[in-house]
Amino acid sequence: MAFAHDAPERGFRLSQLIYDTRYRSLTIQAVTMILVMLGVWWLIGNLLDNLNALGKTFDFGFLEQRAGYDIAQTLIPYSNDSTHARAALVGLLNTLWVSLLGCIAATVIGVVVGILRLSNNWLIARLMTVYVEAFRNVPVLLWILVALAVMTELTPSPSAYRGDDPAAQMLLFDSIAFTNRGTHIAAIEFTRGLGVINTPLAPISLNFVAFALVVIGSIWANRKLRAHAARVQEATGVRPTIWWKSLLILLGPAIFLLLALGITFSLPVLERFNFTGGLNVSNALVSLWLGLSLYTAAFIAEIVRAGILSVSSGQSEAAFALGLRPNRTMKLVVLPQALRVIVPPLISQFLNLTKNSSLAIAVGYMDLRGTLGGITMNQTGREIEAILLMMLIYLLISLSISGVMNLYNRSVKLKER
Amino acid sequence: MSDLHAQTVPYVRDTMLPEQSPPAAQSGAVRWLRENLFSSWFNAALTLLGVAVIYFFIAHYFPWFRHGVWNAASLQECRAIIAEKWGPEASGACWAVIRERWNQIIFGFYPTELYWRPILTFVLLFVAMAPVLYTQLPRVLLWGTVAYPLVAMWLLWGGSIWPVVMIAFGFMLGGVILRIVSRWSALGALVAAIVVPVLFWAFLMGPIDDDLSYIAPIALRPIGSDQFGGFLLAIVIGVGGIVMSLPLGIMLALGRQSDMFLIKTLSVVFIEFIRGVPLITLLFVASTLLNYFLPPGTNFDIILRVMILVTLFSAAYIAEVIRGGLAALPRGQYEAADALGLEYWRAQRLIILPQALKISIPGIVSTFIGMFKDTTLVTFVGLYDPLKSIPDAIRNNFEWKGIYWEPFIFVGVIFFVLNFAMSRYSMYLERRLQRDHH
Incomplete structure (x- = not known):
């Protein structure tokens, strides 16, 4: 019996490397490998030649030197005596801070707009369409610049708040003042505060730690309560009324703690030239935050809309047929299925927002690009190190966000057999 | 029997009633309003809010657009015209800046007398895109699409035409070699089609370009980036x-x-x-x-x-x-x-x-x-x-x-x-x- 694969053994010929599918992929990979190595070797050779010609070296020692420049808005203590590394850290925290604020605002606006766009109210649905199309089709840089122009050109100067009949009024019981030099907001202070622990990285407020612990404890206790109620319901068929207990557990301890610490609000007060007291939020941060969140919200609105539309109407009809009320239908049937569609693109929008926050340069907000990739780079003349380090940090942020996304995707993946 | 039946049924209609129009609340604009704008108290509130927002925008910004000035030489002049026409308190758009500077917004600092070059490039872009977008057009036009990037480059940046021609010639050389050599060996053809044009660009392009520029100096004014x-x-x-x-x-x-x-x-x-x-x-x-x-x-x-x-x-x-x-x-x-x-x-x-x-x-x-x-x-x-x-x-x-x-x-x-x-x-x-x- 002679089968096709019983063909007589022949020695290995060189042409098999190209024409035999068993070996061809090896050949291609080997050639690619050689080409890539040659390319990298060429690039690194050029780099070394250029550095030699300029008399420069490649080292990150400059990070330990004194920065010597001031940063207007910092989340951790920083002065111009700090090192370049610290300045980069301040910039990184500023990037993360505006991204966090932007993600929260964009999600809230985006979800509301996405749902309203599906509303059966003709006027509102049209208005939301106008919003989404207007913001999606115009560069985000324009919205950031417009927000900056609004914050600096249309807001009154601090002196407009002066006098018996001032031209401008503070909002919300004198707690917010928009001026062309920044937004002044009432700050929370404690008369019987617990103090702070100073660590080399950043001071940790014990008040904040205590508050966070109490809130986490309350949430944990509330979950226990709900679990208990569910057990009672399963045993007896009657669910005990717990909403007021829930409310008490969630709010009571936190309010008690705040009162015990002696919470007060420090209001911004107009002094000779400007407001003092309270928190001063720079217009750069506000306009960057507004521009980024309004722009990203338009995309999130479309994602939310697509997610809700992706759940077939048969699902909610089936839920109604089972006798579920509308809000439970939403919570138990529609949302879990819609979220599976919504969350992955939502997280990639968060990623986009974080990357777009590098447009801070347009408004002068000192983010990672402004410190490490801006002043530090220009002062020390270390373009390669600064830009590579900056890219690496952005890459780490992106990879950790997409890592979270992959975890989520794995947890909600349909179980296929 | 039929008599009896007639007596037990008090009334039988024997003619059709004429069709009547639906109640006012169920037809026309009223019904549309009820269904689309005021179907529930929440929707009604949303509608009112939407109307308020639209009114706010129109009341605040429509006058600004209406007071717009198209003919002025400066912002001060714009403001003077608006103040004269609409009163000292009025604010208005100064579209004169667009009228005066729109060339700059479109073309940047490209020399004014050479605007025909970007415009021609832009028009040719549509000619080049046409065979891709409309499959009914003859396929020969695709060659124009392929050549377009080089033409556009030459038109926009200017300079001598010969480097562009040389680059195009290199590609043609590669294509011809690929066609001829692939009769004997597909792989050899691929390698030759890449190597020969690269060698041509690296060694022959410079001297030939110099000679051709000397013989026939066809060039556009070079424009820097x-x-x-x-x-x-x-x-x-x-x-x-x-x-x-x-x-x-x-x-x-x-x-x-x-x-x-x-x-x-x-x-x-x-x-x-x-x-x-x-x-x-x-x-x-x-x-x-x-x-x-x-x-x-x-x-x-x-x-x-x-x-x-x-x-x-x-x-x-x-x-x-x-x-x-x-x-x-x-x-x-x-x-x-x-x-x-x-x-x-x-x-x-x-x-x-x-x-x-x-x-x-x-x-x-x-x-x-x-x-x-x-x-x-x-x-x-x-x-x-x-x-x-x-x-x-x-x-x-x-x-x-x-x-x-x-x-x-x-x-x-x-x-x-x-x-x-x-x-x-x-x-x-x-x-x-x-x-x-x-």
């Missing part, structure tokens, strides 16, 4: 990036799907790296870092450098979109292609890619829209984009100091129109290419 600006720059970078990133994106997507470990790893690393960093850092690479990685003394055009980095950036995103299209294709299509005995490239070209690209059209177009919007970021590497640099330059003049909203509105509207048109066209294309019966 620093004179490009406005929408001209945005469209040059945008279109250039789109044209170059699509093939690269397809290759990267196929690479990421490949069975070959090395190819796959390289593609994944490249895609994830590019997608993980902001475009602005890549632009800084183009403006400051690229020179470090090239042989000492190389210094090529900044627009070209930016275009290369923008291409790499959008190619990574396009690769991900096309990968989605490839993954969405049923496995049966791949298996059918294998069963027909098609080898890899032929299967990709005839069966896989046409379908995968069709699925990815919306994603590809939205990537292009995103890239076109991102061309405004070139302002941060010193190029004159229409959104920030040009308005800043206009504001630097004494006459137009302090003018913010009019340039923003003008530029924003142009961006909106272009991008909106692109997204609508992709929806149309999606419908036209739909083959299954939904």
